Amino acid sequence: MTTETDDPRPATPLTVLGIETSCDETAAAVVRRDADGKGRILANVVRSQLDLHAAYGGIVPEIAARAHVELLDPAIKHALDKAGLDIETIDGIAATAGPGLVGGLIVGVTLAKAMAMGHGVPFIAVNHLEAHALTAGLTDGLQFPYLLLLISGGHTQTLIVKDVGNYERLGTTLDDAVGEAFDKVAKLLGLGYPGGPKVEAAAARGHAAVTLPRPMLGRAEPHFSLAGLKTALRNAAQARSPLNDRAVADLCASFQEAVAEIVGDRAARAMELYGDRLGPDAQKALVVAGGVAANQRLKEALKGAARKHDFRLVVPPPELCTDNAAMIAWAGAERLARGLVDELTTPARARWPLDPGAPPALGAGVKA
Numbered sequence: 001m002t003t004e005t006d007d008p009r010p011a012t013p014l015t016v017l018g019i020e021t022s023c024d025e026t027a028a029a030v031v032r033r034d035a036d037g038k039g040r041i042l043a044n045v046v047r048s049q050l051d052l053h054a055a056y057g058g059i060v061p062e063i064a065a066r067a068h069v070e071l072l073d074p075a076i077k078h079a080l081d082k083a084g085l086d087i088e089t090i091d092g093i094a095a096t097a098g099p100g101l102v103g104g105l106i107v108g109v110t111l112a113k114a115m116a117m118g119h120g121v122p123f124i125a126v127n128h129l130e131a132h133a134l135t136a137g138l139t140d141g142l143q144f145p146y147l148l149l150l151i152s153g154g155h156t157q158t159l160i161v162k163d164v165g166n167y168e169r170l171g172t173t174l175d176d177a178v179g180e181a182f183d184k185v186a187k188l189l190g191l192g193y194p195g196g197p198k199v200e201a202a203a204a205r206g207h208a209a210v211t212l213p214r215p216m217l218g219r220a221e222p223h224f225s226l227a228g229l230k231t232a233l234r235n236a237a238q239a240r241s242p243l244n245d246r247a248v249a250d251l252c253a254s255f256q257e258a259v260a261e262i263v264g265d266r267a268a269r270a271m272e273l274y275g276d277r278l279g280p281d282a283q284k285a286l287v288v289a290g291g292v293a294a295n296q297r298l299k300e301a302l303k304g305a306a307r308k309h310d311f312r313l314v315v316p317p318p319e320l321c322t323d324n325a326a327m328i329a330w331a332g333a334e335r336l337a338r339g340l341v342d343e344l345t346t347p348a349r350a351r352w353p354l355d356p357g358a359p360p361a362l363g364a365g366v367k368a
């Protein structure tokens, strides 16, 4: 449970250690939040487990949890060494407590609690989605409110970020996340894992010549749907089998083009709703986060949509868009600065929506 202390910390610099173990990256980082609210990354260590999961074509939760146990201690030590700091100078310890793969979350949360207790500093349970949402404050000093488009392997959402802990979810996916769809298409075409970068590279050699559907395009409800597109791509691939390199490249280009149009359109709808909710005077900024934000074609589509709606587009650098611990440390520092700390009984949560009051989106496998 989060408690708001009676006495929020006075505006002093805060140095926070962040831990991320919700998926297949084992990460530790140290971030300083200055008294004026500006953030600085002192160390940002990410140990990818890609090689451990590649043979299976996706993430195996048990392997991930076991790898976190082995990799986390050295990652934390490395982060503190890089920052040139002793653990005694840390003001708080933040760990991702959800949403994510619960085995990995427990590894990070348990270690963070033990360290917090051992060193007598607060523990901060960070929502991974909140950390993505707040990153633009660290990288660009962006003030609230703003619109967030989160597109990763596990999440696809548009959210109004009003303040720390205050979010309104607009759209979500009715089935697959955007990154998940890229990964499944890559697997289907034999391109390997993770799929996004491989599909983008193959698309660069092809032409978007294959006709594919654009589910949800132009719809008033702000949600996403990718499953039908993925099925259409599978059918198109089967119809062209056996596939040569040229056919694979064309299928990738066609798929990427369809996703870019869908994402641009869904972001545009979210920008309209943002204006409806907050009025014409609210800051117009669209922040893109999540691994898929690395895709150049999608970025182009988002740039176009943002320009059309007079929004400023903010895309943090790729290493801070994908999963990392600097964003966890920063979210922890933002919470700590407001006196928002957590008890050592706080559990890890596989599901943890940022806006629990959001109306349910009806679909086959809606992800929080």
Ligand code: KG4
Pocket: 023, 151, 152, 153, 154, 155, 178, 179, 180, 182, 183, 194, 195, 196, 197, 200, 290, 291, 292, 293, 294, 295, 296, 321, 322, 323
């Ligand atoms: O945010 P992230 O590192 O991890 C989580 O899923 O939380 O995102 C990884 C996802 C994967 O699905 C990966 O295929 C996708 O981001 N991705 C891309 C690209 N780079 C990474 N998708 C499309 N184009 C890319 N260039």
Ligand code: ZN
Pocket: 128, 132, 152, 290, 322, 323
């Ligand atoms: Zn993420």
